[in-house]
Amino acid sequence: MSGEGDFIALMRGLASHPAARGLMDDAAVLELDGRSLVLTHDMIVEGVHYRPNDPAGDVAWKLVAINMSDLAAKGALPLGVLLGFSLTGASEWEREFATGLGEALAGFSVPLLGGDTVAMPPGAPRALGLTAIGSAPVGGVPSRAGAKPGDLIYVSGTIGDAGAGLSMLERGHSDLETNEALVVAYRRPAPNLALGRALAPFVSAMADISDGLLIDAARIAKASGSTVHIDLDRVPLSAAFVARCGDSRESRLSAVTAGDDYRLLFSADPSRTADIAGAAARCGVTLTAVGRCAAGEGLTLFDAGQKLPLPARLGYEHRGDLA
Amino acid sequence: MSGEGDFIALMRGLASHPAARGLMDDAAVLELDGRSLVLTHDMIVEGVHYRPNDPAGDVAWKLVAINMSDLAAKGALPLGVLLGFSLTGASEWEREFATGLGEALAGFSVPLLGGDTVAMPPGAPRALGLTAIGSAPVGGVPSRAGAKPGDLIYVSGTIGDAGAGLSMLERGHSDLETNEALVVAYRRPAPNLALGRALAPFVSAMADISDGLLIDAARIAKASGSTVHIDLDRVPLSAAFVARCGDSRESRLSAVTAGDDYRLLFSADPSRTADIAGAAARCGVTLTAVGRCAAGEGLTLFDAGQKLPLPARLGYEHRGDLA
Numbered sequence: 036m037s038g039e040g041d042f043i044a045l046m047r048g049l050a051s052h053p054a055a056r057g058l059m060d061d062a063a064v065l066e067l068d069g070r071s072l073v074l075t076h077d078m079i080v081e082g083v084h085y086r087p088n089d090p091a092g093d094v095a096w097k098l099v100a101i102n103m104s105d106l107a108a109k110g111a112l113p114l115g116v117l118l119g120f121s122l123t124g125a126s127e128w129e130r131e132f133a134t135g136l137g138e139a140l141a142g143f144s145v146p147l148l149g150g151d152t153v154a155m156p157p158g159a160p161r162a163l164g165l166t167a168i169g170s171a172p173v174g175g176v177p178s179r180a181g182a183k184p185g186d187l188i189y190v191s192g193t194i195g196d197a198g199a200g201l202s203m204l205e206r207g208h209s210d211l212e213t214n215e216a217l218v219v220a221y222r223r224p225a226p227n228l229a230l231g232r233a234l235a236p237f238v239s240a241m242a243d244i245s246d247g248l249l250i251d252a253a254r255i256a257k258a259s260g261s262t263v264h265i266d267l268d269r270v271p272l273s274a275a276f277v278a279r280c281g282d283s284r285e286s287r288l289s290a291v292t293a294g295d296d297y298r299l300l301f302s303a304d305p306s307r308t309a310d311i312a313g314a315a316a317r318c319g320v321t322l323t324a325v326g327r328c329a330a331g332e333g334l335t336l337f338d339a340g341q342k343l344p345l346p347a348r349l350g351y352e353h354r355g356d357l358a
Numbered sequence: 359m360s361g362e363g364d365f366i367a368l369m370r371g372l373a374s375h376p377a378a379r380g381l382m383d384d385a386a387v388l389e390l391d392g393r394s395l396v397l398t399h400d401m402i403v404e405g406v407h408y409r410p411n412d413p414a415g416d417v418a419w420k421l422v423a424i425n426m427s428d429l430a431a432k433g434a435l436p437l438g439v440l441l442g443f444s445l446t447g448a449s450e451w452e453r454e455f456a457t458g459l460g461e462a463l464a465g466f467s468v469p470l471l472g473g474d475t476v477a478m479p480p481g482a483p484r485a486l487g488l489t490a491i492g493s494a495p496v497g498g499v500p501s502r503a504g505a506k507p508g509d510l511i512y513v514s515g516t517i518g519d520a521g522a523g524l525s526m527l528e529r530g531h532s533d534l535e536t537n538e539a540l541v542v543a544y545r546r547p548a549p550n551l552a553l554g555r556a557l558a559p560f561v562s563a564m565a566d567i568s569d570g571l572l573i574d575a576a577r578i579a580k581a582s583g584s585t586v587h588i589d590l591d592r593v594p595l596s597a598a599f600v601a602r603c604g605d606s607r608e609s610r611l612s613a614v615t616a617g618d619d620y621r622l623l624f625s626a627d628p629s630r631t632a633d634i635a636g637a638a639a640r641c642g643v644t645l646t647a648v649g650r651c652a653a654g655e656g657l658t659l660f661d662a663g664q665k666l667p668l669p670a671r672l673g674y675e676h677r678g679d680l681a
Contacts, residue, residue: 039445046441052469054438063471065438067493068393076440076489078476109634115377115388117399118369119442119487124364133368146375148386153401154360154483162476162485163527164442166399170390 075105081160092135093222099139102167103241110235111169118150119164152357177241179258180304188326193273196220198293224297233314241301247350262331398428404483413457416545420463425490427566433558434492441473442487501562502581505625511649516596519543520570521616547620556637564624569675571614586655
């Protein structure tokens with residue numbers, strides 16, 4: 036085997052149950068007594084998915100948030116979470132983790148139902164897991180597949196803030212107070228569960244943006260058997276992002292490949308435009324059409340109508356989501 | 359904080375939802391539309407819960423089995439599992455893991471629904487997690503609490519085989535072929551889901567024996583607010599165990615504190631004796647009354663009617679089950 040892709044291929048061979056959705060989606064969708072249960076499990080590893088000196092409370096928040104983001108992409112209402120925690124004997128870190136976990140549980144209105152704590156060998160990095168279970172309406176659980184030629188492609192909120200925040204932290208910037216919004220976007224992502232539920236009836240495909248707008252759009256294209264065109268100049272940037280990184284083709288390319296946005300990316304038929312606008316208004320968020328779906332395959336990138344070569348890296352591929 | 363107990367206390371402070379059962383049980387029990395969903399998540403860490411040179415297929419089997427054991431203790435029918443897998447680049451190991459996982463999924467008739475794979479930093483031990491979801495009958499999901507004075511205490515199968523197998527492996531014994539049953543008991547535990555479902559209507563409390571008969575009995579005593587008396591001389595030993603370890607007070611004390619049995623431990627009113635015997639007969643297993651419940655608190659150990667001091671160590675405490 037050459038790595039993660041091969042292992043996921045082995046898992047796909049085992050996951051033949053329809054609820055697994057071929058391991059091509061953000062979550063599993065289990066039909067039970069006319070109700071759709073949405074199940075997801077994400078892990079984060081110290082030094083891989085978070086920085087060893089990230090505040091423990093923020094690590095806890097992020098662990099919950101990334102799983103809530105998967106539920107949001109399915110339009111699901113969270114029912115509970117199970118925690119898999121690695122004890123390393125760092126009691127202050129663990130106390131702060133518990134505080135951040137409590138804040139995240141309250142913030143997303145989801146109860147802690149159980150889990151497991153394990154002792155790690157001395158010096159080993161922490162590996163943390165969280166399972167989330169949610170409830171979604173019958174028959175209407177969006178998937179990554181389903182985008183049709185002619186559909187519009189939307190994103191929620193702004194793109195690239197978390198990536199800019201991470202970049203600042205990695206460079207050891209000291210002007211955190213002036214650009215705090217970008218660091219907060221990285222450390223305390225805020226997936227919008229209510230928005231996911233409001234949008235679910237109107238979308239043809241939906242996913243969360245965890246690894247980068249471009250790579251997640253490419254996954255929708257692949258799962259849907261269509262091509263997705265993204266207009267780089269339409270990608271919404273925050274004022275904080277522009278203040279920090281400027282508004283250039285280069286900064287926009289960094290935004291759409293940065294990952295950690297935890298925004299929603301979805302396709303919808305143009306006849307749904309008023310419904311989409313209504314959902315945005317009810318949830319008090321901005322939704323932006325950033326592209327369209329067409330016959331063909333793969334991803335195509337435009338800037339002011341001009342076709343651009345795809346960047347060598349569309350986003351993060353370190354994460355091998357099985358659901 | 360002084361360690362795991364303190365962290366679990368923090369988690370208990372967060373887990374106020376009734377489905378969490380105060381984090382005192384083998385699993386969470388979520389009531390949903392008149393159906394009881396049973397949720398459990400267990401992790402295993404290389405060098406802590408399994409030996410680094412244990413065969414990868416056996417590690418996969420064990421990861422599934424320990425979670426199935428939690429479902430069995432709730433009388434639940436498994437609906438699916440989610441895997442959290444650590445990639446380390448050891449492709450042969452990962453292929454064998456996938457093979458063993460497939461065997462376990464088939465063996466326990468449970469589908470793989472999804473999960474996550476993460477890359478570990480070089481040299482880090484593997485941390486593997488599995489979440490299992492099951493369905494249990496309404497209103498009748500056994501807990502650790504519920505044992506009443508006068509109830510009999512039973513175990514399924516034989517006790518101590520896995521511990522004897524682990525001890526042989528740790529001592530590097532070469533006579534594995536003659537005592538293969540003990541090694542198999544350690545490496546491929548076989549929790550009995552059908553037995554759990556058959557017993558659930560008749561028990562007053564039920565748990566699986568994961569950390570040692572004595573420590574798991576003490577947890578039932580604590581959760582039930584009663585005392586549990588265990589008769590050491592009634593604890594059922596296998597022929598393979600006796601051939602290897604003999605049948606002495608010492609070998610029996612090692613059996614009841616060894617852990618990894620993944621048998622069922624339960625209490626039942628004496629009026630249920632015929633029902634219990636019927637369930638045993640239908641499932642083709644042996645159930646043995648090894649003690650009784652009385653007013654008071656804590657655990658008491660007898661051997662041939664003589665009260666024994668409790669061993670300093672009742673079982674494994676490295677595992678901090680939150681559900």
